[in-house]
Amino acid sequence: MALGKPFVVAARLSAALALLGAIAVLCADLPARAAPEAAARASTGGRSIVAMRVIDGDTLFDTAAGVRYRLENTVAADPGDRSTCASERDEGARATAAAEQLVGRARILTVTPTGRYDSAGQALAFVTLDGRDLGELLMAQGAARPARARAMPWCDAPGDLLL
Structure with a gap:
């Protein structure tokens, strides 16, 4: 059929x-x-967290765009050769390690530039890690202080200055 x-x-x-x-x-x-994956790319302007490198406790470098960002709301001690005293160097190393750990664990990193720059020409920005402010996380750990607070007495101890 x-x-x-x-x-x-x-x-x-x-x-x-x-x-x-x-x-x-x-x-x-x-x-x-x-x-x-799309959320991570969108939150960093299309760049992954791998493109962000911690310079010190309050500065990140976007290796893909070649831009340095300093945290708007936080100040950390300077590590290494930029330190004025041994205490500042030690505190700076601690702040850098804390920032590296926090950034390294984050799944989503968002940089929100303020449109302003510091005296060194670095773009000021707010940085969030998985929705939490990096500056506030560093302050909660005691690794940084509020940007507009009275200066930290890192080098007040007698004989602490580096020559």
Whole structure:
């Protein structure tokens, strides 16, 4: 018995719909898998956290864009050769380590430039890690102080100055 043309067309259409349904089922979770990666890219202007390097406790460098950002709301002691005294050097190293640890654990890093610059020409910005302000996290750990607070007495101890 020969099948009519309408039956063949219906069978092909049915097979095509079944194939489309299978493709839809297989692809249903693709947006869910892509969402975290897209959110990370969007939150850093299209750059990943890997592109952000901690310079010190209050400064980050966007290696992809070549821009240094200093935290708007926080000041940390200077580490290394920029230190005036041993206490400042030690506090600066601690602040840098704390910032590196926090940035290293973050899944999403967001930089929000304020449009202002510090005296060294660095862009001032607020930085959030997984929705939490980096400056506030550093202050909570005692690794930094509020930017507009009275100066920290890092080098007040007698004989602490580096020559």
